[in-house]
Amino acid sequence: MTDAVGLVLEAVEKRFGDHQALAGVDLTVRPGEFFTLLGPSGCGKTTLLRVVAGFERPDAGTVSLGGNDLAGVPPHKRDIGLVFQSYALFPHLDVAENVAFGLVERGLGRAEREEQVRLSLARVRLSDLGERAPSELSGGQQQRVGIARALAIGPQLLLMDEPLSNLDAKLRLTMREEIRALQQADGTTTIYVTHDQEEALAISDRIAVLSEGRIEQVGTPWEIYRRPTTIFVAGFVGQISWVPAEQIPELAGAASQVGFRPEELRLVSERPSGPALEGQVAKISFTGARLRVQVEVKGGLSLLVDEHRPDPTRWAVAGESEGEGALKVGSSVWVELPAEGGHPFDASGARLG
Amino acid sequence: MSAPAWRDPWAYVLALGYALVATLLLWPLANVAYQATTGGGEVSIWSDPSLGVALRHSLVVSALGALGATALGLPLALLCARIKIPASGLLTALATLCLLSPPFVGAYAWILLLGQQGVLRLLLADLGLPAPSIYGAFGIVIVFSTQYFPLVFLLTRGALEAQDPALEEAARSLGATGWRRLVRVTLPLVLPSLSGGMLLAFVMALANFGTPMVLGRNYRVLPTLAYDLFTSEVAQTQPDAAAGVCLLMILIASLALGLQKYVSGRRSVVSSSLRRTPPRALPGWRGRLAAFAAWGIVLGALTPLLTVVAFSFRNTNGPVFTPGVGLGSYRAVLHGVSRAIGNSLVYSLLAAIAIAFLGALLGAAIERRRGLASKVLDGLLLLPYLVPGLVLGIGFVLGFQSAPRWFMGSGAVLVFVYLIRRLPYAVRANTAILAQLDVQVEEAAKSLGASPIRAFFRATLPLMTPGVIAGAVLGWVTAIGELSATIVLYEGGTVTMPVQIYHQVMDGALGPAGALSTLLLGATGAALLLVERVRAERV
Numbered sequence: 036m037t038d039a040v041g042l043v044l045e046a047v048e049k050r051f052g053d054h055q056a057l058a059g060v061d062l063t064v065r066p067g068e069f070f071t072l073l074g075p076s077g078c079g080k081t082t083l084l085r086v087v088a089g090f091e092r093p094d095a096g097t098v099s100l101g102g103n104d105l106a107g108v109p110p111h112k113r114d115i116g117l118v119f120q121s122y123a124l125f126p127h128l129d130v131a132e133n134v135a136f137g138l139v140e141r142g143l144g145r146a147e148r149e150e151q152v153r154l155s156l157a158r159v160r161l162s163d164l165g166e167r168a169p170s171e172l173s174g175g176q177q178q179r180v181g182i183a184r185a186l187a188i189g190p191q192l193l194l195m196d197e198p199l200s201n202l203d204a205k206l207r208l209t210m211r212e213e214i215r216a217l218q219q220a221d222g223t224t225t226i227y228v229t230h231d232q233e234e235a236l237a238i239s240d241r242i243a244v245l246s247e248g249r250i251e252q253v254g255t256p257w258e259i260y261r262r263p264t265t266i267f268v269a270g271f272v273g274q275i276s277w278v279p280a281e282q283i284p285e286l287a288g289a290a291s292q293v294g295f296r297p298e299e300l301r302l303v304s305e306r307p308s309g310p311a312l313e314g315q316v317a318k319i320s321f322t323g324a325r326l327r328v329q330v331e332v333k334g335g336l337s338l339l340v341d342e343h344r345p346d347p348t349r350w351a352v353a354g355e356s357e358g359e360g361a362l363k364v365g366s367s368v369w370v371e372l373p374a375e376g377g378h379p380f381d382a383s384g385a386r387l388g
Numbered sequence: 389m390s391a392p393a394w395r396d397p398w399a400y401v402l403a404l405g406y407a408l409v410a411t412l413l414l415w416p417l418a419n420v421a422y423q424a425t426t427g428g429g430e431v432s433i434w435s436d437p438s439l440g441v442a443l444r445h446s447l448v449v450s451a452l453g454a455l456g457a458t459a460l461g462l463p464l465a466l467l468c469a470r471i472k473i474p475a476s477g478l479l480t481a482l483a484t485l486c487l488l489s490p491p492f493v494g495a496y497a498w499i500l501l502l503g504q505q506g507v508l509r510l511l512l513a514d515l516g517l518p519a520p521s522i523y524g525a526f527g528i529v530i531v532f533s534t535q536y537f538p539l540v541f542l543l544t545r546g547a548l549e550a551q552d553p554a555l556e557e558a559a560r561s562l563g564a565t566g567w568r569r570l571v572r573v574t575l576p577l578v579l580p581s582l583s584g585g586m587l588l589a590f591v592m593a594l595a596n597f598g599t600p601m602v603l604g605r606n607y608r609v610l611p612t613l614a615y616d617l618f619t620s621e622v623a624q625t626q627p628d629a630a631a632g633v634c635l636l637m638i639l640i641a642s643l644a645l646g647l648q649k650y651v652s653g654r655r656s657v658v659s660s661s662l663r664r665t666p667p668r669a670l671p672g673w674r675g676r677l678a679a680f681a682a683w684g685i686v687l688g689a690l691t692p693l694l695t696v697v698a699f700s701f702r703n704t705n706g707p708v709f710t711p712g713v714g715l716g717s718y719r720a721v722l723h724g725v726s727r728a729i730g731n732s733l734v735y736s737l738l739a740a741i742a743i744a745f746l747g748a749l750l751g752a753a754i755e756r757r758r759g760l761a762s763k764v765l766d767g768l769l770l771l772p773y774l775v776p777g778l779v780l781g782i783g784f785v786l787g788f789q790s791a792p793r794w795f796m797g798s799g800a801v802l803v804f805v806y807l808i809r810r811l812p813y814a815v816r817a818n819t820a821i822l823a824q825l826d827v828q829v830e831e832a833a834k835s836l837g838a839s840p841i842r843a844f845f846r847a848t849l850p851l852m853t854p855g856v857i858a859g860a861v862l863g864w865v866t867a868i869g870e871l872s873a874t875i876v877l878y879e880g881g882t883v884t885m886p887v888q889i890y891h892q893v894m895d896g897a898l899g900p901a902g903a904l905s906t907l908l909l910g911a912t913g914a915a916l917l918l919v920e921r922v923r924a925e926r927v
Contacts, residue, residue, distance in 0.1 A: 090557055110560045117561040121663065123554035127576040136572070140563030188562060 039067035039224050040101030040191050042087065047096035049082055049248075056082040057093070058248035064226060065241075069218050071227045073235040074245035075271065080228045083245070084194050087226065089113050100192060111140070116185030116223075118195040122177045124169040130180050131156070131165035137188040155187040158217065175206045182214070186221065193218070193225040199234065207231075211238050232272045236260060244268045266384045269294050275378065276300075276338040278312070286310050286372060290379030290387050297341035301371040302328060302362075310372040312338070316364050319350070326350065330370055338370050397841045398757040402765060405750045409768050412808040416783025417638075417775065423786055424631035434632065442613040443636065446594055449528045449609060453593040454586045456533025460685050461540025461585065466570075467682045468541075469548035472669045474679055479686050480542075481916055486689045487538035488862070488912050490869030490886050492598025493905045494531045496893050497692030498522045499602070500699050500902075505709075507695075527603040532593040534689040539592070540585035547581035548574070553665040580652035587648040588773075591641045595776030597872035598886070602893055610637050611778050611872065618782055618876060627786065634779040641774040693909060700906040704899030717899035721907070724900065727881075728888040729907070735799050735884065736867035739806035743814050744860035746807070748852060751818025752844055756830075766819070769812040777872030780805060785876055799882045802874060806867035814859035821855045822848070858919045865915045869908060 042064040049057040056079045064070045072080040085091040087098055089110035098105045105113060124133050131152050138148045156162050159179035169177055178198055185193060198214070199207045215238050218225050229235050235242050236256040244251045244259060244267070252259060252268045263269035275294040280287035287293055306313070314332035326345040330338045351363035362368065379387045464483075468476055486494075501508040502522035509519040520526055551574075559573040575582070597611040604612055610633055618630035670678055700717055703710045721729075750769075754762040772780075784805060788796050795801055825848065833847035834840065849856075871886040878887055885904055892901035 088557075088561060090560075109565070110557070111563040111565050113561075115561060117558060119554040119558060121552050121554050123552060123558040125555065125558075125573060125577075127579070136559070136564070137562030139572075140568065184558075184562070 039222050041066045041068075041224065042192060042226070043097075043099050044083075044087075045097045047083070047086060047093045047098065049079075049086060049091060049093050055248050057086070060096070060245075060248070060250055062243060062250065062253070064224060067222045067224055069215065069225045069227065069238065069240045071229060071235045071239040071242045072245060073229060073232060073242050073272070076230055078245040079248040080230075080245050081196060082248075084196055084226065084228050087192070088115055088117055088194055114188070114191045116188060116190035116193045118178070118181050118185050118193070118198045120197040120200055122169070122174075122181045122201070124177055124180055124184075126169055128169075129165065130161065130167050130169065130172070133169065133180055134165075134184045134187050136184060141188065151187055155183040158186070158221075159183045159213075174202050175210055178202070178210065179213075182217065186217075186223065190223065193223045195225065195227045197228055197230070199229075200231070207234070214238065236272070244271060246271070262386075263378065264386045266294075266380055269378055269380075274339055276336075278336065278338070278372075278377075279334075282312065282332075282334060282336070283310055283372065286376050286379075288376075288379065288387070289381065291382040292380055293376065294378040294380065295338070295372065296378075297327060297339040298343070299373045299377060300338060300340040302330070302340050302342065303369045303371050306369055307371045309374050312336075312370045312372065314338070314368060314370060316362060316366045316368055319362075319364060321345075330368060332370070340370060396757070397839075398753040399761075401749045401753040402757065402761050404746075405753065405765050406761075408746070408808065408811075409765065412804055413768070413771055413775075413780075416780060416787040417771070419787035420631045420634050420779060420783045423628050424635045426628075436629070438608070438613065439633065439636075442608045442610050442633070445525070445607055446609040446611075446637075447640070449525055449532065449600070450590050450593040452525075452529045453532025453536060454590040456529055457536040457589040458540050458582075458586055460533060460537035460689065462544060462582065464537070464541045464682055464685045465544035465548060466574075467678050468667065469545045469665070470667055471675065471678045472667045473682045476667075476682075477920065479682060481920055482690055483538040483541055483686050484916055485909070485913055486535060486686070486693070488865050488869070488916065489535070489693055490598075490889070490905065490908050490912075491535070491596055491871060492602050492886070492890060492893070493696060493909065494535050494692050495527070495599040495602040496889070496898075496901060496905060497696045498527055498531060499893070500695050500898070501692060502527070523603055523605045524607045528600050528607070528609075531599045531603065532589070532596065534692070535599075536589035536592055537685075537689060539588045540582065543581040543585035543588075544578050547578040549664055549666075551577060551665045552663050554663070556665070583648045583652045587644055590644050591774065594637060594641060594644075595778070595872065597776070597778050597875070598890060601890070611776060614778060614782070615875070618785075627782075630782060631786070634776075634782055637776050637779060638774055641776075645774060696902050697906045697909065700899070700902035702899070702902075704897075709898070717903035721900045721903045725883075725885075725888050725904070728883045728885050728904075731799060731882055732868050732885040735802045735806065735882075736864050738803045739810070739867040740860045740864035742803070742807045743810050743863035744856050747811060747814025747818055747859050747863075748849065748856045750811070751815045751822060751852075752848065754815065755819045755822040756827075756844075766815075769815055772809050772812045777805075777809060777870065777874075778876065780809065781873035781876040784873070796877075797879055797882075801877055802882060802884070805873045805877065806863075806870055809870070809873065810863040810866055814856075814863060817855055817859045818852060821852055825851055854922045857922050861915045861919050861922075865912050868911060 042062075044060055044062040047057055047060045060083060072083060074080045082091060086093050089105065089108065100113070100115075125136065128136065134152045134155050135148050138151055143151065152165070153162070156165055159182055161176060161179055161183065164172065164176065169180065172180065181198070195214070199210050202210060211234055227238065236259070239256055241253060241255055242259050243253045246267050251265045252263065254262075259268060259272050263272065269275050274297050276297070277292050277294050280291050280293065283293060303311075312332045314330040316328055317331040317337065318329040320327045324343070326342040328340045328342065330340060332338060349362060351361040376388070381387055467473060468479070473479060499522060500506060502519055503509070506519070506522070512519045522530070555573060555577065556569060559569045564572055595611065597615065600607065600609045600612050601615070608616070614630045614633040614637070617626045617633065619625060669675065699709070701713045701715070703712045703714050703716055750765075754766050784801060788801070829847050829851070830843050833843035838846055869886055870884075871890060874884055874887055875890065878884060885908055889901050889904045889908070892898075892904070
């Protein structure tokens with residue numbers, strides 16, 4: 036466990052033909068941090084990762100690792116470990132040989148190499164599979180080999196490019212816990228790329244949300260979700276319903292629109308005392324842990340409302356109540372808005388308050 | 389849940405495939421084997437010292453030819469797969485032309501360059517330099533290398549391009565650069581394709597009859613030995629000895645195949661990724677050097693063929709070139725041997741049509757009706773890869789000597805030989821395409837009410853068409869240039885262009901030989917352009 040180092044990017048730009056992949060990115064990743072680049076496909080997050088790895092040369096700006104400028108340093112001299120979406124295990128080598136690959140390049144002696152391979156495989160709990168071929172492993176195991184291979188060289192920085200997107204949903208959940216635990220134990224500064232916002236929230240110390248080659252917001256998962264600073268971040272991370280200021284003058288203040296998370300809204304049958312909007316139930320979807328209801332409000336507006344632990348006697352979809360008051364598609368309801376005001380944004384897209 | 393066999397149309401297609409293989413492949417080969425083991429010659433071939441010499445010669449020139457092909461093809465593949473080379477489409481087409489040019493035209497071209505009166509020899513003599521003799525092992529290896537390098541090139545480049553780019557990036561990030569990455573990652577990953585290309589080059593060199601016949605003189609290899617024993621004009625023919633040599637050739641080819649499978653098959657290196665490694669632009673002098681090297685290899689290999697074309701316009705008087713240029717050679721060819729031209733066109737066209745039709749049907753039957761029957765047929769169709777044309781020709785003579793005249797004495801026998809020699813290539817290409825096509829397309833057609841055969845013709849065949857056409861054109865190209873089986877099967881009335889060229893070269897009629905070769909090259913080039921057009925439309 037070496038002393039962790041930080042990464043600093045200043046005004047990094049990259050253009051592919053007509054496409055501005057990175058439009059001036061400033062970023063500071065702290066030593067030992069688990070840092071995630073989050074954004075939709077084509078937002079530039081993978082390009083940014085490849086610039087850091089040294090596979091793409093930035094058109095402008097600087098990248099420095101632990102205080103050293105990386106300009107002109109080729110990928111193999113950067114001491115950066117890489118984990119790939121497609122695993123990129125060498126199919127002609129067995130698992131142990133894969134993990135030893137970088138150690139051979141570093142000229143380690145045989146005994147030292149074998150010890151390092153043994154330790155690395157033990158860390159990803161694959162000690163018994165050293166002699167297997169990559170094709171004999173499951174997807175999750177293959178990616179664990181990929182991680183062991185990247186960590187074996189003792190990199191100053193670990194880069195992971197959507198490492199879980201080739202795995203099935205259930206495995207993704209356990210693997211992300213494992214990656215998080217591994218990084219916490221190891222302390223290697225890590226940059227993780229994903230388009231999955233839930234994954235980003237669950238795994239990261241801090242997140243940078245990217246859109247169209249720009250950084251929209253950098254913050255902890257809590258800050259990103261609870262206090263999105265741009266309309267893009269508010270809409271990309273989690274669900275949000277927007278209400279124009281003129282429909283809720285008592286809440287809007289100087290804002291031109293106010294956003295509400297589904298769990299911040301409440302469905303009631305009578306008009307509540309606080310701020311509220313009246314509408315009809317348009318869609319009900321039951322996903323097990325919660326009930327998500329789409330309510331059509333006058334003015335063509337549509338609000339998403341979550342009910343956690345829904346009361347079966349209140350909902351016709353539950354099939355347990357035929358009562359008069361049971362809610363179904365078409366029922367009239369009131370949506371109660373939170374008194375503390377939701378997420379207000381002005382006309383320029385900046386957050387107020 | 390397959391239908392009962394009598395209701396399954398693919399069962400009939402498979403039956404037809406077995407009938408073809410049994411008649412046109414197994415029966416002739418069985419006759420060769422029978423003749424070799426029970427023939428009543430006075431002297432056994434196995435104790436004849438000429439066999440050992442020819443065997444050694446064959447192994448030497450085939451192995452060196454395969455190595456030479458690798459020395460040209462592997463660097464070319466690495467250059468073209470990783471670096472953007474200008475006009476790389478044209479480069480590929482020209483390389484393919486080297487491969488598919490009629491086998492002995494290259495040999496003939498080298499005679500024009502380095503033979504007794506060769507231009508290059510005379511040029512070197514003017515400078516006071518000795519020129520190597522093109523006759524013997526040296527010339528044969530040169531011709532093999534420059535003809536078969538595209539096999540190594542095309543197969544290896546395909547594998548390099550299909551590689552997941554993340555693999556080389558992983559190697560780089562772990563510290564392996566330049567040569568180390570090439571040796572530790574890139575080459576091991578393409579080893580199956582690389583060794584497959586080398587194997588094909590070796591097997592085709594081993595079977596090559598025209599080149600050692602034209603250039604070998606006293607340097608006899610197995611095919612020329614077999615030919616001499618079978619058709620000897622001076623001594624008594626020895627069909628049993630010839631059959632023995634044939635068996636030996638098949639045995640060597642099979643051993644080579646086994647060795648290649650062993651070398652490449654120890655670990656699966658199939659990439660699961662759908663991403664491909666694109667060639668990247670390399671600016672500056674390094675990029676220009678790469679382009680220069682790639683084009684240098686291809687143009688160098690093409691020079692002999694261009695020489696043939698150029699010389700076909702020179703005036704000749706028998707074996708001597710006279711000053712001036714003209715179309716005299718072409719006039720002589722069109723008047724003298726128009727029958728050969730007509731025969732070649734008709735036979736190769738009929739063979740190509742049959743190859744297209746049967747190749748599509750058999751390919752579909754093998755891929756869509758998985759089972760023991762289709763597996764065995766697929767295995768049997770490997771045989772023509774290993775059986776030299778001369779061997780098959782001798783097998784036809786032995787097996788069908790009592791067949792009616794309308795078969796053995798007509799072009800029909802040639803059409804059938806061309807068909808069975810090239811059919812496996814078309815079947816393989818089609819099964820490969822079908823394996824990639826989604827079965828659900830055909831299932832959707834069936835669910836909409838199409839019978840299995842109609843579903844195939846309406847939903848699947850249209851998707852296969854470009855591949856089928858390409859296979860047919862390639863079949864046509866090889867059929868029109870076929871020499872080694874034709875040479876033992878043709879009769880006066882069924883003479884073809886390659887046979888005619890062969891005799892002209894042996895007789896020293898270099899002018900007409902050049903004109904005929906140019907016509908063949910032109911036809912081959914035009915056909916390859918057609919294939920490229922079909923491929924381009926498909927994308």
